[in-house]
Amino acid sequence: MAPVQVKKICCIGAGYVGGPTCAVIALKCPHIQVTIVDLNKARVDAWNSPDFAVPIYEPGLVDVVKQCRGRNLFFSTDVDKAILEADLIFVSVNTPTKKSGVGAGFAADLNYVESATRRIAAVATSSKIVVEKSTVPCRTAESMRTILEANSRPGTRFDILSNPEFLAEGTAIADLFKPDRVLIGSLQTTEGKEACRALADVYANWVPQERILTVGLWSSELSKLAANAMLAQRISSINALSAICEATGANIDEVSHAVGFDSRIGPKFLRASVGFGGSCFQKDILNLVYLSESLHLPQVAAYWRQVVEMNEYQKSRFSKTVVDTLFNTITGKHIAVLGFAFKADTGDTRESAAISLIRDFLSERAFVTIYDPQVSEEQIWQDLSEACPTTPLETIKKQVTIVHSALEACTQKEAIIIATEWKEFLEIDWQTVYANMSKPAFVFDGRLLIDADKLRKIGFKVKVIGRGERV
Ligand code: UDX
Ligand code: UDX
Numbered sequence: 001m002a003p004v005q006v007k008k009i010c011c012i013g014a015g016y017v018g019g020p021t022c023a024v025i026a027l028k029c030p031h032i033q034v035t036i037v038d039l040n041k042a043r044v045d046a047w048n049s050p051d052f053a054v055p056i057y058e059p060g061l062v063d064v065v066k067q068c069r070g071r072n073l074f075f076s077t078d079v080d081k082a083i084l085e086a087d088l089i090f091v092s093v094n095t096p097t098k099k100s101g102v103g104a105g106f107a108a109d110l111n112y113v114e115s116a117t118r119r120i121a122a123v124a125t126s127s128k129i130v131v132e133k134s135t136v137p138c139r140t141a142e143s144m145r146t147i148l149e150a151n152s153r154p155g156t157r158f159d160i161l162s163n164p165e166f167l168a169e170g171t172a173i174a175d176l177f178k179p180d181r182v183l184i185g186s187l188q189t190t191e192g193k194e195a196c197r198a199l200a201d202v203y204a205n206w207v208p209q210e211r212i213l214t215v216g217l218w219s220s221e222l223s224k225l226a227a228n229a230m231l232a233q234r235i236s237s238i239n240a241l242s243a244i245c246e247a248t249g250a251n252i253d254e255v256s257h258a259v260g261f262d263s264r265i266g267p268k269f270l271r272a273s274v275g276f277g278g279s280c281f282q283k284d285i286l287n288l289v290y291l292s293e294s295l296h297l298p299q300v301a302a303y304w305r306q307v308v309e310m311n312e313y314q315k316s317r318f319s320k321t322v323v324d325t326l327f328n329t330i331t332g333k334h335i336a337v338l339g340f341a342f343k344a345d346t347g348d349t350r351e352s353a354a355i356s357l358i359r360d361f362l363s364e365r366a367f368v369t370i371y372d373p374q375v376s377e378e379q380i381w382q383d384l385s386e387a388c389p390t391t392p393l394e395t396i397k398k399q400v401t402i403v404h405s406a407l408e409a410c411t412q413k414e415a416i417i418i419a420t421e422w423k424e425f426l427e428i429d430w431q432t433v434y435a436n437m438s439k440p441a442f443v444f445d446g447r448l449l450i451d452a453d454k455l456r457k458i459g460f461k462v463k464v465i466g467r468g469e470r471v
Contacts, residue, residue, distance in 0.1 A: 004129065004198040006032060010086035012116045014038035014047055014075060016056055016172070016279070016348060017133060017165050018092030023064045024176040026073035028206040035074045035082040047075035057347040057374050060173035083123045088199065090163075091116045091144075092133040097283050106290035108137055108283065117144045120158075121151035129195045131161045135228070135280060137287050138221045141185070159195035161186050162217050164224035169278065170345030182212045185220020192217075225284050225291075229304055232281040234269045236310035242272040242466030243317060252466025253448060272466040274419060274446030275315040275353040277342030282308055282351050315353050318465065319360035322444055325463055326415060330366040334438075336409040337361075339420020339447075340372035340380055347374035349383050353446070354419035359387040362399055369401045371409035373422055377402045407433065415442040421449050434458050 011022040014036045026034040038044050046055035048069075052062045065073070076082060083089060093112035098104050113134055120130060130148065132141055141160045148158040162185035167175040182203045186196035193214075200212050215223070242252040252272040260267030276282075285304050292301035323330050342352035349355065354370075361368050362384075370380060380402055385393050403409050406425060410416050410433045418425060426449065434441055443455055445464040452462040452469075 004087065004194060006088045006129070006198050006202050008032065008086045009034045009088050009090065009202075010082035011036040011090040011092055011133075012038075012079060012083075012119075013090075013092035013094070013112075013134070014040075014043055014055075015092065015094060016058075016169060017167070018090060019047065019054070019056055020058055020061055020064075020167065020172040021092070021133065021165055021176060022090065023061065023068065023073060024173065025202060026068040026071075027064050029202060030068075030072055032202065033072050033074070033085075034068075035076055035086070037076050037079045037082045039077065039079070041077050044075050044077050057345075058169065058172045059345055064173060079119060080123045083120055083128075084125065086128065087126075088129040088131060088202075089120060090131045090133045091120075092165075094279075095134045095136055095283075097286055103290050106286040106293075108135075108287050110136065110140060110143075113140065113144070114147065117147045118151065121148045124156055124158075125153060127157045127159075129159045129161060129198060131163045131199060132221075133163055133165055135164060135224050135284055135287075136162075136221060137291055138218055138225070141217045141221065157191070159186070159191055160217070161192075161195055161199055162220035163199060164220060166224070166227065169348055170343055177206070179207060179211065182207050183220050183223055184212065184214050185217040185223075186214065187217055225288050228280050228284040229288050229307065231269055232276055232285055232311070233304075233307045235271075235273065235276045235281075236307045236314075238270050238272050239275065239314040240310055242314075245466045246321075246468050249468030251468070255466075272448060273314075273353070274318045274357065274465060275311045277349075277351040277353050279348065279350040282311070312356075315356040316360065318353075318444070318446055319357050321463060322357075322361070322415065322417065323364060325442060325444070325461075330361060330364045330415075332365065332367070333415070334367045334369065334413045335361055336369045336371070336413045336416045338371055338406055338409060338416060338418050338425055339422055340370055340375045340383075341420050341422075344421045344423065347376070347379075349375055349379055352383070352420075355383050355387050357417065357419060357446075358384065358400070362388060362391070362396065365399070367399055367401075369403055369409045369413065371403050371406050372420065373424060411436045412438065414438045415444060418443070418445045418447050418449050421447040425449055430455055430458055430460070434460060 011018045022034050022036050043055050093116050095108040098107045098109045141162050145160045184196050184199055186192035196214050203212055245252045256270040260270050285308050289301045289305045340354045341349055358368050384396050406428050440461050442461045452464050455462050
């Protein structure tokens, strides 16, 4: 078998993962033609927009697209053409948690992965390396291989690789430029290893060889779930400790700092918060729970499920603190929520803690004013409608206002909630905010962002997650 050299790449799915990843491949590999396709025409149009109004907010992304689009990076809705031309295809479609049927609420919905795989089998006239980029349950590659082999034309062969993406939103470009590791899983056959080498060669254009890890297919699939589950577990652990801090007067920052100094534990990802969000953590843990149950490992399933339960507890605990502190009722009160995205530096709101908090405030019949520097009004209305399925949007709109600055959000409110750690909230003129608030003026910091002592000197009553001080 002649060694494969990748010259043309197709990526199916122009989302948060496929878009930035393949744009960076195009930048770092000018000799490879990269075409990113998506069924969603509006999304593709945005990627192709003359003013580079790309559909994802990600620092540094526009610069990358500016350098390569039209050179060796293309965005298109013509899925079949891109499949036909490519020698390597990334499948980077979304894999949401199933909403109905077997495994509803836990298992990943593999419908999009399957339809993309079937499309590849139907269209391809030459051999391809098919790379699973979407996070998938273990052994999905096996199903993809079965579908491809059952439907391929004579003389066409498909090699399946697993190459999970570890980028975090908000730092995607930096993560892609300098990944901790690139993981490639393949069958341990001669052909499988050859396909693995071909993809490793692509990354070797900018990633040091020792950071490119090659493993078996199933280890690769499980490693992605394991990495996300262990990261989320760290946050749930620190958040569980934050509840103890609040009850005892200890300070979670000091505890994290002390614990993180242990070189075996390390300082990262120990920041207490109002709860983790994002498209991956909850989904991947639920996937792991489902997998464990399918494997008849109920204790393992219960262990991982608790990480999600602790996160739910953290969110509801925070809402309850707000209600308790505001004299046990927020009915008719005016609350500002600063931040709606699931973390700073992204416009993504999937599983954002802010959504749960606002849903709780609405059910207590408070009036909520929201400000986020990146999330669109349309997205906020969509998320709140989904979070309150029995309440008509018109009713939600009577209780919720969306504004375009933090100062506007805070004016004439009884309480301010910091739900996302946007840097611009550090620049808020708290003197002015205080002057324009009803008294007593409360601030609840769910992100350990503000200087609580400074605010207290101004006159605010401040409650910070993981700190036991009385307001
Ligand atoms: C998704 C998953 O959520 C994540 O778990 C996985 O690791 C990678 O893929 P993301 O890129 O954030 O992550 O999803 P999303 O932004 O929704 O993008 C997926 C894109 O695929 C969408 O633009 C969608 O239109 C497109 N798609 C979906 C297709 O082009 N074809 C399909 O059949 C299905
Ligand atoms: C995560 C993984 O980090 C990444 O490797 C994987 O590819 C996708 O899932 P992402 O969800 O984009 O990335 O963001 P991440 O930075 O991991 O944050 C997830 C959530 O945890 C956010 O809501 C964040 O605010 C929260 N978080 C993170 C904390 O509450 N405390 C921390 O110390 C770190």
